[in-house]
Amino acid sequence: MPDLLPDLPGYGALRAFAPAARGPRMTKLLRDLDAAISACDLRDGATVSFHHHLRNGDDVLNMVMAALSRRGLKDLHVAASSIFPVHAPLVDHIRNGTVSRVSAAFISGPVGEAISTGVLPNPAVLMTHGGRARALDAGEIVIDAAFVAAPAADEMGNVSGSTGPTACGTMGYPMTDVAVARRTVAITDTLVPYPAPAIDIPQGQVDHVVQVPRIGDPGGIASGTTRPAEDPVSLSIADSAARTITASGLLAEGFSFQTGAGGASLATAAAVGRQMAELGVAGSFCSGGITGFHVEMLRAGLFRGLMDVQCFDLDAVRSYRDDPRHQAMSAATYAASHIGGAVVDRVDAVVLGAAEVDLDFNVNVTTRAGGILIGGSGGHADTAAGARLSIVTTRLTAAGFAKIVPQVGTLTTPGQTIDVVVTEAGLAVNPARDELADRLRRAGLAVRPIEDLAREAAAAARQPVPPRVDGRVVAISEYRDGSVTDLVRQIGPD
Amino acid sequence: MPDLLPDLPGYGALRAFAPAARGPRMTKLLRDLDAAISACDLRDGATVSFHHHLRNGDDVLNMVMAALSRRGLKDLHVAASSIFPVHAPLVDHIRNGTVSRVSAAFISGPVGEAISTGVLPNPAVLMTHGGRARALDAGEIVIDAAFVAAPAADEMGNVSGSTGPTACGTMGYPMTDVAVARRTVAITDTLVPYPAPAIDIPQGQVDHVVQVPRIGDPGGIASGTTRPAEDPVSLSIADSAARTITASGLLAEGFSFQTGAGGASLATAAAVGRQMAELGVAGSFCSGGITGFHVEMLRAGLFRGLMDVQCFDLDAVRSYRDDPRHQAMSAATYAASHIGGAVVDRVDAVVLGAAEVDLDFNVNVTTRAGGILIGGSGGHADTAAGARLSIVTTRLTAAGFAKIVPQVGTLTTPGQTIDVVVTEAGLAVNPARDELADRLRRAGLAVRPIEDLAREAAAAARQPVPPRVDGRVVAISEYRDGSVTDLVRQIGPD
Numbered sequence: 001m002p003d004l005l006p007d008l009p010g011y012g013a014l015r016a017f018a019p020a021a022r023g024p025r026m027t028k029l030l031r032d033l034d035a036a037i038s039a040c041d042l043r044d045g046a047t048v049s050f051h052h053h054l055r056n057g058d059d060v061l062n063m064v065m066a067a068l069s070r071r072g073l074k075d076l077h078v079a080a081s082s083i084f085p086v087h088a089p090l091v092d093h094i095r096n097g098t099v100s101r102v103s104a105a106f107i108s109g110p111v112g113e114a115i116s117t118g119v120l121p122n123p124a125v126l127m128t129h130g131g132r133a134r135a136l137d138a139g140e141i142v143i144d145a146a147f148v149a150a151p152a153a154d155e156m157g158n159v160s161g162s163t164g165p166t167a168c169g170t171m172g173y174p175m176t177d178v179a180v181a182r183r184t185v186a187i188t189d190t191l192v193p194y195p196a197p198a199i200d201i202p203q204g205q206v207d208h209v210v211q212v213p214r215i216g217d218p219g220g221i222a223s224g225t226t227r228p229a230e231d232p233v234s235l236s237i238a239d240s241a242a243r244t245i246t247a248s249g250l251l252a253e254g255f256s257f258q259t260g261a262g263g264a265s266l267a268t269a270a271a272v273g274r275q276m277a278e279l280g281v282a283g284s285f286c287s288g289g290i291t292g293f294h295v296e297m298l299r300a301g302l303f304r305g306l307m308d309v310q311c312f313d314l315d316a317v318r319s320y321r322d323d324p325r326h327q328a329m330s331a332a333t334y335a336a337s338h339i340g341g342a343v344v345d346r347v348d349a350v351v352l353g354a355a356e357v358d359l360d361f362n363v364n365v366t367t368r369a370g371g372i373l374i375g376g377s378g379g380h381a382d383t384a385a386g387a388r389l390s391i392v393t394t395r396l397t398a399a400g401f402a403k404i405v406p407q408v409g410t411l412t413t414p415g416q417t418i419d420v421v422v423t424e425a426g427l428a429v430n431p432a433r434d435e436l437a438d439r440l441r442r443a444g445l446a447v448r449p450i451e452d453l454a455r456e457a458a459a460a461a462r463q464p465v466p467p468r469v470d471g472r473v474v475a476i477s478e479y480r481d482g483s484v485t486d487l488v489r490q491i492g493p494d
Numbered sequence: 495m496p497d498l499l500p501d502l503p504g505y506g507a508l509r510a511f512a513p514a515a516r517g518p519r520m521t522k523l524l525r526d527l528d529a530a531i532s533a534c535d536l537r538d539g540a541t542v543s544f545h546h547h548l549r550n551g552d553d554v555l556n557m558v559m560a561a562l563s564r565r566g567l568k569d570l571h572v573a574a575s576s577i578f579p580v581h582a583p584l585v586d587h588i589r590n591g592t593v594s595r596v597s598a599a600f601i602s603g604p605v606g607e608a609i610s611t612g613v614l615p616n617p618a619v620l621m622t623h624g625g626r627a628r629a630l631d632a633g634e635i636v637i638d639a640a641f642v643a644a645p646a647a648d649e650m651g652n653v654s655g656s657t658g659p660t661a662c663g664t665m666g667y668p669m670t671d672v673a674v675a676r677r678t679v680a681i682t683d684t685l686v687p688y689p690a691p692a693i694d695i696p697q698g699q700v701d702h703v704v705q706v707p708r709i710g711d712p713g714g715i716a717s718g719t720t721r722p723a724e725d726p727v728s729l730s731i732a733d734s735a736a737r738t739i740t741a742s743g744l745l746a747e748g749f750s751f752q753t754g755a756g757g758a759s760l761a762t763a764a765a766v767g768r769q770m771a772e773l774g775v776a777g778s779f780c781s782g783g784i785t786g787f788h789v790e791m792l793r794a795g796l797f798r799g800l801m802d803v804q805c806f807d808l809d810a811v812r813s814y815r816d817d818p819r820h821q822a823m824s825a826a827t828y829a830a831s832h833i834g835g836a837v838v839d840r841v842d843a844v845v846l847g848a849a850e851v852d853l854d855f856n857v858n859v860t861t862r863a864g865g866i867l868i869g870g871s872g873g874h875a876d877t878a879a880g881a882r883l884s885i886v887t888t889r890l891t892a893a894g895f896a897k898i899v900p901q902v903g904t905l906t907t908p909g910q911t912i913d914v915v916v917t918e919a920g921l922a923v924n925p926a927r928d929e930l931a932d933r934l935r936r937a938g939l940a941v942r943p944i945e946d947l948a949r950e951a952a953a954a955a956r957q958p959v960p961p962r963v964d965g966r967v968v969a970i971s972e973y974r975d976g977s978v979t980d981l982v983r984q985i986g987p988d
Contacts, residue, residue, distance in 0.1 A: 008617050008967055017977035019879060019908045026835045123502050156835050193748060194840055195779050195801055198818060204826055204833035254687060285689050307689055324692060324818075332698055339698035341520045341650055346688055385513060414513045473502055483511035 028209045029155040033067050033187065036208040037145075040183040044074045046144040049181060051173035052082035052106075053149065053310055054166065057220020060149035060187050062089050063212065069098040077101035079141055081132065081173040081331070082378065085109025086220065094119050103141065105129045105378050107475075112373035115474050118490040124373075124475040126366060126488075129309070130335030130342060130382040131480045133176045137338060140482065146181035148174045148206070149215045150188040154196040157186050157206025161328075162198050162321035164190030166218050169290075169311030169320040170328035171200040178205040179330075189215045198321065200328060222313040228270045228293065229263030233424050235271075237264060237393050240445060241351055241422045242271030247443035248389050248436060250348045251275060255283040257303070258350040258383055259294075261312040264393055266293045268351045276302050287334070287343050288350075288379060290326070295319040298326065307343050309334040309379075335382035337480045344379070344386030352380055354394045354421075356408045359450055361415030361430050363392055364408035366477055369401040371469045371491055377412050382480055384417040389436075391420045402457035404450065405465050411486040412477055425456050522703045523649040527561050527681065530702040531639075534677040538568045540638040543675060545667035546576035546600075547643065547804055548660065551714020554643035554681050556583050557706065563592040571595035573635055575626065575667040575825070576872065579603025580714065588613050597635065599623045599872050606867035609968050612984040618867075618969040620860060620982075623803070624829030624836060624876040625974045627670045631832060634976065640675035642668045642700070643709045644682040648690040651680050651700025655822075656692050656815035658684030660712050663805030663814040664784075664822035665694040672699040673824075683709045692815065694822060716807040722764045722787065723757030727918045729765075731758060731887050734939060735845055735916045736765030741937035742883050742930060744842040745769060749777040751797070752844040752877055753788075755806040758887050760787050762845045770796050781828065781837050782844075782873060784820070789813040792820065801837050803828040803873075829876035831974045838873070838880030846874055848888045848915075850902045853944055855909030855924050857886055858902035860971055863895040865963040865985055871906050876974055878911040883930075885914045890947065894956035898948040903962060905980040906971055919950050 008014070030036045042048070048068070050061045061080060066089065068076060076099045078090065083102070088110040093099045103125035107115065115124050127135060135141045148171075152163035161171040166189060178184045178201055185208045186201075195203075229235070245251050257272065259265035270293070276283060277300075286294045287307040292315025298306055306326045311317045320326045335344050344350075355374070356364040363384070368374045384390040394403050404423065419436060421428045426446035429437035441447050458465075471490030479485050502508070524530045536542070542562070544555045555574060560583065562570060570593045572584065577596070582604040587593045597619040601609065609618050621629060629635045642665075646657035655665040660683060672678045672695055679702045680695075723729070739745050751766065753759035764787070770777060771794075780788045781801040786809025792800055800820045805811045814820045829838050838844075849868070850858040857878075862868045878884040888897050898917065913930060915922045920940035923931035935941050952959075965984030973979050 008970065011617060011619070011970060014970070015977045017908060017973035017975070017979045019910045019973065022879070022882075022911070025882070026839060028835065123505060125505070156840065193778060194750075195799055195821070195837070197799065197821075199821055202823065202827045203835065203837075204824075204830070207834060256688075284687060305689055305691065327689070327691075327693055329696065330698070333696045336698070340522065340701060341697065343689070343697075345520060346650065385516070388516075388519070414511060416513045417516070476502065476505060476508070479511035479513065481511070483509045485511045 027155045028157050028207065030208050030210055033063065033210050033212065036185045036210045037067055039208050040145040040185065042073060042144055047077040047079050047142060049143040049146040049177045050080040051148065051177065052080065052084065053168035053171060053173060054216035055221050056084040056086045057217035058084065058086055058149060059214060059216040060147060061087050064147045065090060065093050069093050073098060075100040079143060080104045082106035083111050087111055091119065103127060104376065105132050106376040107373055108375055116372045116491045118474055120474065123473045126376040126475055126477045128335065128377040128381045128480045129331050129379045130337055131478055131482060133332035133336040134338045135482060136176055136180050137332065143177055143181040146174065146177040146184045148178065148184060148186045150186040152190040152192050152196055153186045153188040153209050154192050154194040155209055156194055156203040157209050158196040158199045158203045159186050159201040159206065160196045160198045161200045162317060163192065166215050167317050168221055169317035170308045172309030172329055172334055173331050175201060175330035176332050183207045185210060187212055187215060189213060227263065228266040233395060234264045234267050236424050237422055238267035238271045240427055241268040241391050241393050242275055243443060243445055244391060244420055244422060244427060244440060245272055245349045245389065246275050247440050247445060249439065250389055251279065251281055253282055255281055256285050256346055256348045257283060258286060258288040258347045260353055261289055261291050262353055265351050265353065266291065268393060269293060273297050273302050287347055290316045292316055335379050342386060344383045347383060347387040349389040349391065350383040350387040352384060352390060352392050354392045354403065356403055356405050357392055357394060357421050358405050358408045359454060361418040361421065362408045362411045363413040363418055364410045366410040366412045367488060369409065370466045371409055371489065373475055373488055381413040384413045385480060390418050391422055392418055393422045396423050396425055396457040397460045400462035402461040402465055404454040404457040406454065409468060410477060410488055414485065421450060423453055425453060428453050521649045522651050522701065524702050524704055527557065527704050527706065530679045530704045531561055533702050534639040534679065536567060536638055541571040541573050541636060543637040543640040543671045544574040545642065545671065546574065546578065547662040547665060547667060548710035549715050550578040550580045551711035552580055552643060553708060553710040554641060555581050558641045559584060559587050563587050567592060569594040573637060574598045576600035577605050581605055585613065597621060598870065599626050600870040601867055602869055610866045610985045612968055614968065617967045620870040620969055620971045622829065622871040622875045622974045623825050623873045624831055625972055625976060627826035627830040628832045629976060630670055630674050631826065637671055637675040640668065640671040640678045642672065642678060642680045644680040646684040646686050646690055647680045647682040647703050648686050648688040649703055650688055650697040651703050652690040652693045652697045653680050653695040653700065654690045654692045655694045656811065657686065660709050661811050662715055663811035664802045666803030666823055666828055667825050669695060669824035670826050677701045679704060681706055681709060683707060721757065722760040727889060728758045728761050730918050731916055732761035732765045734921055735762040735885050735887050736769055737937060737939055738885060738914055738916060738921060738934060739766055739843045739883065740769050741934050741939060743933065744883055745773065745775055747776055749775055750779050750840055750842045751777060752780060752782040752841045754847055755783055755785050756847055759845050759847065760785065762887060763787060767791050767796050781841055784810045786810055829873050836880060838877045841877060841881040843883040843885065844877040844881040845885050845887055846878060848886045848897065850897055850899050851886055851888060851915050852899050852902045853948060855912040855915065856902045856905045857907040857912060858904045860904040860906045861982060863903065864960045865903055865983065867969055867982055875907040878907045879974060883913050884911060885916055886912055887916045890917050890919055890951040891954045896951035896955040896959055898944065898951040899959050900948065904971060904982055908979065915944060917947055919947060922947050
């Protein structure tokens with residue numbers, strides 16, 4: 001290069017190039033998980049993240065936490081998108097001090113029970129799916145290492161969710177984590193030649209790749225039943241919920257829809273599908289966790305696309321692999337409130353479940369009667385806030401307890417964002433939606449004050465509503481924006 | 495919510511939730527381009543970015559710059575991934591002070607000529623594709639507003655490159671811009687119902703959407719010929735280049751390959767393809783800008799995938815739309831040096847062009863003989879650095895000027911990263927690659943000292959090599975890491 005001018009307007013000091021010699025071809029593949037953990041340089045107090053696309057079939061959280069525990073690390077923060085019964089070994093890692101903080105959008109099984117009995121020194125933080133994405137983007141949670149269960153990966157870190165024996169389909173949750181994590185480790189049981197097919201997470205977002213014999217049990221991906229319920233009570237509730245959607249006026253060209261994967265929700269989806277077919281309504285999209293049932297609705301032409309943050313069963317996994325109308329979305333795109341409008345904000349009607357609903361339409365999906373931690377919002381509060389019409393379907397009682405109660409045991413989703421509660425004894429409309437109540441009445445639906453439903457539920461219950469417990473705070477239920485909807489308190493002696 | 499504890503260990507001050515009332519359904523669709531510009535709140539000195547997927551058919555840069563000029567903004571920085579002849583109106587915006595800084599990976603046509611004659615008050619900054627991605631990720635360039643020519647978009651900003659009359663296929667360049675831009679405006683001529691099909695850029699990365707009658711001319715996407723050359727000299731060079739690759743030992747199972755879109759490069763690709771078929775070599779992938787010719791190689795089973803930052807013709811656009819083996823990659827994933835290994839680092843052989851090559855194997859693709867700015871690296875220096883074997887194919891002379899010269903007019907790609915120069919008069923091997931030279935000689939290739947090729951080129955030339963001009967600096971040629979390979983100087987009087 002010729003001599004450089006000392007000053008160039010609008011340009012800093014010039015630095016002449018010095019191209020490096022070309023070394024051997026690089027790889028991100030490390031020998032084993034321990035080597036990857038060493039490469040991440042984790043210290044006591046570090047935050048490690050996990051995703052839950054393998055759901056109750058996930059082996060990765062357990063294998064990583066066992067390795068971290070063996071290294072004697074302490075006070076770790078496990079920032080998981082969700083925690084399932086399969087993650088029971090985490091309880092021991094909490095007890096022995098390896099883990100002192102847990103955050104997740106959903107915690108079920110032994111870990112939730114242990115948190116309820118006070119095993120964690122710091123309160124667990126329960127977030128919504130969108131709130132977790134927001135907290136990550138805002139730097140409120142800084143992930144020191146994200147461990148990605150990768151159904152397939154190549155040695156440069158391209159990750160595919162739809163390839164390999166443990167294919168999980170879309171990878172909406174880790175997409176959000178890897179965008180901000182200081183280090184990302186892809187853990188795969190299916191190392192494929194470069195470049196991986198059907199890349200869901202590109203190589204630039206992955207630092208290390210590790211091959212292990214097995215990342216999980218594909219049979220655990222399906223979350224309970226993902227077929228519509230067929231019992232008469234569920235069908236009656238589903239029919240009322242579907243008629244509510246039709247009567248609301250939203251069941252028109254471009255209709256968009258979300259349901260959970262439970263049998264009752266899918267029974268509602270089936271009933272809505274029948275009404276769409278009858279009325280000749282061409283919908284736009286279904287969103288959320290996607291099941292084979294949603295795939296059938298797509299194939300039947302009821303919707304023109306699926307927006308999928310997570311596949312709930314293997315039919316959905318196959319559909320994502322084969323059908324370009326079945327698109328992936330990140331947790332942020334799905335549900336976050338900070339990105340200028342998420343997919344949930346475009347949903348016309350969402351059908352949600354509840355552990356409890358109270359007279360203010362507040363919903364609890366966090367604790368069961370008696371206060372034990374059994375879940376958390378996941379996308380519940382996100383979709384309720386985003387959808388034009390949010391419907392909670394619930395029976396009056398379950399396991400002998402009333403489900404329509406004076407006050408929820410834990411407030412997960414604010415009643416301001418719940419429009420209708422549908423039960424087998426009729427439905428209640430949020431008083432803020434008078435016009436909607438009129439429409440439903442005109443359509444012949446049994447609109448009743450929620451107080452009446454609560455009274456019937458109490459009468460049908462075999463157990464009284466347990467009082468709120470008043471132990472120390474064991475979990476904080478955060479809303480989408482990071483504000484606090486409620487506190488979960490310790491059960492039993494400290 | 496019950497009363498909050500004043501202090502929770504490991505958790506900041508609690509803030510009770512206050513869900514906002516649900517307002518009308520949001521949209522990012524604005525009335526027109528002026529409304530979007532107003533929403534971006536651009537000031538004098540702002541940086542505005544553009545991508546070049548519509549190549550010489552792009553209308554978007556011109557329409558945005560005209561609107562910014564009408565508003566009287568001054569001293570803008572146009573940070574374009576590349577600038578083409580169609581962008582000639584930019585010269586007037588430079589002359590009238592609307593634009594005082596330009597950066598791009600490639601500048602051809604009237605804008606390059608005007609820069610060479612000193613129209614810009616600040617030197618233009620020429621980057622590699624990977625270097626531009628690095629500069630963006632490092633915050634060295636802060637984009638105040640990214641304007642994305644969107645072949646299709648929905649009103650929430652989901653952008654698809656493979657839908658609509660101006661479909662351009664993959665959108666690797668804006669993918670990198672929108673990830674860091676303060677504001678992003680999607681400008682589309684094809685507003686589609688929500689959610690867009692085949693999303694390339696998700697809604698969370700787009701702030702505003704504007705519909706215009708036309709974003710460009712699909713006929714301008716194809717960059718000159720994208721068919722193999724058929725003249726005897728080109729075929730002879732192509733044959734030597736292909737034999738070089740075979741003799742190098744790289745033409746084996748998993749072979750990966752990149753060529754440009756020019757006729758000579760594609761003639762080499764055709765020759766390589768024939769050798770792969772003969773030898774029964776199953777390649778892994780082709781990368782880079784992708785043409786219909788690369789698509790044919792994929793379909794013929796010579797490669798199992800395409801990694802595509804930009805479609806160079808409409809056959810490639812259709813293939814990206816229809817064939818999942820044809821995958822998109824961002825500019826960063828393609829070529830950046832800061833992400834721990836880009837796709838270019840996995841390329842076995844790349845075939846590159848040159849305006850000039852010198853005795854140190856340095857390559858100039860930035861200026862033509864006489865010093866006028868006609869291009870820039872694009873991915874040239876990135877692929878040369880990444881590939882195991884980088885081959886420059888060139889004739890000895892063009893337009894009467896020698897192309898093998900004592901010293902390049904502008905150093906774009908350092909000779910340390912160029913392995914072989916192939917001409918119709920034989921080939922020269924970088925002295926640092928003695929072992930390669932031996933292999934090529936053993937294969938019967940005419941390996942000659944580059945000095946001999948330069949002598950023959952000089953003898954065949956009708957014009958002497960013009961001296962380097964010594965005017966003030968009008969452009970800075972940056973290497974992948976932001977260091978400087980050379981300076982481009984003003985032609986003619988100041």
